[in-house]
Amino acid sequence: EATPATIGSLTLRDVRRYYRKTFRPDLTTIVVIGKITPRRARAVVDRYFGSWKAHGPRPNTWLPPVPPNRPSTTRVPDAGRIQDQVTLAETLGLTRTNPDYYALQLGNHVLGGGFYATRLYRDLRQERGLVYYVSSNFEINRTRGVYVVSYGCDPRNAARARAIVVRDLKQMQTTPVGAAELHRAKALALREIPLSEASIDDIGAGLLARAVDKLPLDEPTRAARRYLHLSAARIRAAYARWLRPGDLVQVTRGPPPR
Known part of the structure; x- marks a missing residue:
């Protein structure tokens, strides 16, 4: 490392x-x-x-898997900021080809990846006004996975916001999402697929990414079928299996303490 x-x-x-x-x-x-x-x-x-030739043995450029991280907290003072930019992240034990990838992604459309329609936006901004923005996403490739939650807030609200993030994550692990939330998450996930290929550049980038990850070139179509058939129970099980709310690493960039 x-x-x-x-x-x-x-x-x-x-x-x-x-x-x-x-x-x-x-x-x-x-x-x-x-x-x-x-x-x-x-x-x-x-x-x-055509004249470009390889020399020597072919190297392995993929980073090796990493063990689960331990929780930690780091503050990066930035005198130019008036609010905190908080990142919560942790390593995951699954890779891109794990079937639970789709359940995690669909669950993220419920929790934090669908902006206004998500639990984190509702709980942190709409109902309590603790953050200016909040988002979450999974970054998963052939050898590693990372889960990330980001939000911006006044420094005095950072700890309260984190506590709600952890609470909502634990709820995803213990309680299946409701029918209305599941329907909305599936609609968002399915609509994102054609939008992700809305330009020539997007189409090329998608094909390139699938080639790098050794996925089928028709992966978006296969993903759509998986999303349609996913159940709330599968989402809950995937979050319980892979997420560790108590191990989140926190990095806060914001104004120095007064």
Whole structure:
């Protein structure tokens, strides 16, 4: 794992050595989008990249799995801010190919990933006015997973907001979401799929991401089917299995204490 000391000791020679070792054609995916035949696309790619050769053994560039983190709290003083920016995060034991990925994502549309329609927005902003914004998301790839909750608030409200985040997380683990919330979460998740491919750049980025994670290229269609058939019980079970509300790491960036 990288540390401030190891990052600070890196030299330009280290960077160049890493570049020569890892920037290579057998670790590269090229996506071509547009009104073009596969034959023409291959010809253009070969023209510009055909002479690019890999040298030496193929390296493994994926970071290894990490153990569950322990809880901690860090404050980063920033005299230029008047409010706190709080990040709560923890490592997860699942990877992108775990079937629970979809249950966690759908549950996040209930808890914090759907903005105005979520429990965290309602509990923290709408009803109590503790935060200016709040969001949550899962960052999960082939070897690692992280859960993140972020919110902005007055410094005096940071602890109260965290307590409500933890409470709502625990509720996701013990009580199945209601039928109306589940229906709304599914509607949001399904509508996000076509919106995620609303431009040529979005289509290309999606294909590239699926190639990197070794997922089927029609993954969005498969995900839609999974979302449609997920139950509230499956969501509750996934949150109980993977989330650890007591192990959240807190990093707060805000004005220095007076």
